[in-house]
Amino acid sequence: MPEYDYDIIIVGAGPAGCACAYQLRDHELKIALVDKSVFPRDKICGDALSADVVNQLYRMDEKLALEFERFPQKIDSHGIQFYAPNGNSLSVDFINPNHHNAAGYISKRMDFDAFLFKQIEKLPNVSILTGERVEDVQSNEQGVEVKVGNQVLKAQMVIGADGAQSIVNKKLGQIKVEKDHYSAGLRQYYEGVEGFHPKNYIELHFYDGVLPGYFWIFPLPNGQANVGLGMLSSEVSKRKIDLKKKLDELIHTHPNIKERFKNAQPLENIQGFGLPIGSKKRPISGNRFLLLGDAASLIDSFTGEGIGNAIRSGRIAADHLVKAFDNQCFDARFNKHYDKVVYQKMWKELRVSRALQKLLQYPKLFNFVIKKANNNSSVRILLSSMLTDVDLKKELLKPGFYLKLFFR
Template identity: 70%
Template sequence: MTDSSYVFDLLIVGAGPAGFACAYQLRNQDLKIAIIDQATFPRDKICGDALSADVVNQLYRMEESLGEKFEKFAEKIDSHGVRFVAPNHTSLAINYQNPNQGNAAGYISKRLDFDHFLFQEIENQSNVEIFQGEKVLDILSSSDGIELNTATAKFSGSIIVGADGAHSIVNRKLGNIKVEKDHYCAGIRQYYEGVSGFHEDQHIELHFYKELLPGYFWIFPLPNGQANVGLGMLSSEVSKRKIDLKKALTDLIQSKPHLRNRFKNSIPLEKPQGFGLPIGSKKRPISGDRFLLLGDAASLIDPFTGEGIGNALRSGRIAAEYIIKAFENQNFTSDALKQYDKMIYHKMWNELRVSRQLQKLLKYPRLFNFVVKQANNNSSVRTLLTSMLDNVDLKKELVKLGFYLKLLFGDIR
């Protein structure tokens, strides 16, 4: 039996980046917004903790002062590039181009800190009330509105937003996105301190070992001499090959000589933590009568990199536009809200599709070895790959046979 009843215009489940962006974009609207989260902030979120150029871009697009405030945020480090380690253990370091107004193209910040930074930006927003420590137990949708129940309260609204991550109850109750192992990744994260050998420009590192393909092992530097270490693989491969990810993480660190040397004076700060990644490798319905799904709840994670924060922020920003239209027209039907789906995939599908194709190419380790070798021997190839990190139209070249023929015959200048 619930103790309290609340009536709002909009219910947002989840106070992470997607829920934040949606609420923040509605800060000047005459809408009463409830944000319901089962956690109490600050709270951890198992993740790689890397913040791409698009994350910074989305903050600036929401409001320039928000981007500037993030630039001054202390609990982060600049990251100026990425180090790829090929299956044959040769490495390639590439610096990012910087398309943003900020100091660096990318950053690394624990989600404990970054999400709390965002949380504090909406905590005192005049049209928002945040309910922490409230686990959603049930959601009911009718022609009259949405009803949401927790253990202690009942919430009513005209529309609900699912920004509650990979195991979204909004999707489970109202949506139709099912877990498909070929479109889902399993990951393991473990924090360390004392890992050595990082690039002077604080590159994130992606190690593509043959035994993990089409997944990868990562090492990301963090503030205060710490590191985020982990690995991710397609769930279908984990299941088919019966891989124990926690054991695989430990075995890699102990068995690879170059890793063993870098970890010899390190100290693990936690036990390995598992998490799931619903990747954006197929189009799905992400709205319906009186609901929208955002971020991880909408399976908008990049299939190649596993990055999802930028797309979470973008989806929240876009969702706000269609929520405003829904209230203006008093139309919360599936037909009206499916325009949100169309806009999301108009903005994101091109890159998600290319990333899925790149993920499939990881099944061919010799191809990866070849590209790294050519890039290390040819500055023009390195420059092209640098541009590809930020430009999806150039990135498309990586999935074309012609690109590899040009590499083979030295025809990239």
């Protein structure tokens, strides 16, 4: 029998990797959690935490969720403001689940990820290696070997929770960058941005020139703001858009925005990042490995939100790993069950979001819906319910929905 240093090596200590490790806390499995960074560390993101993120924490452990509810480095967010291409806006309240202080939160990823990471530091079955870059990953019939710095760690399974540029996917997986299924994004922190909703609504601005993407402004603790822009990489390439120039143009010249930034100051240089969006099904496992979160391309293509799905994939992976070790099955055929469960839980939402993203190619339709919702409270209530109910959200894809709006 071969000797193993660990049962499982998790590469990446973001929300997906930490969720997987935490979910395995009561099992007698020896785990190594490896990350190239030392926490706390920055992660370029919009920083919004949806109700689904909090729901996932409650499903993992109520004590963990309640500790997050008391976590000070966040602010409550009670709704969303949509800005149509013609400049009109619509405010929609989040539906607030009974056990939450708020339906959504906003917290810098430096703070939120550090919060999750601290929970893993307490677990006796997890060894943590931070500030260590994984150089290579190899798999064979006997196990996996992960080269970390000058040492080689051996285990039965390796988990790729290491983001969009996952080395586990690069060495063992099959997911390739496809511009039509990949978004380019920019983020810049500011202070002094004015005009936020008193209930800290997040803002999505869908303007001509950035469709089918959007510009965002999210309030943050301490009077700061997360400002950014995201677009499909295929559109950026086809239209030869300079995203940095476009971001600067929106901030300083758009009539809905420029006055809000007249006293604002940037706190950093513009940061760029890539989003592998979940707009097609992909193989996310194989012989002795699973891919989680961004490494598995599970980001919502309409909203760009990926934290909830990252945590959910970590939970699903942990349940699958328990079964794998109970049965001593680690091959690609057995691991396909992980793919099946992930897409059973997520594909309906991901598919609808992809279709909604395509509808953004019709700005007049967006303008029409915003106008009708502002004039009719029942439409606003319906749109609010659609934020969390994927079956209701599917109505947006049916021509009959817009005919009803037209004659309402």
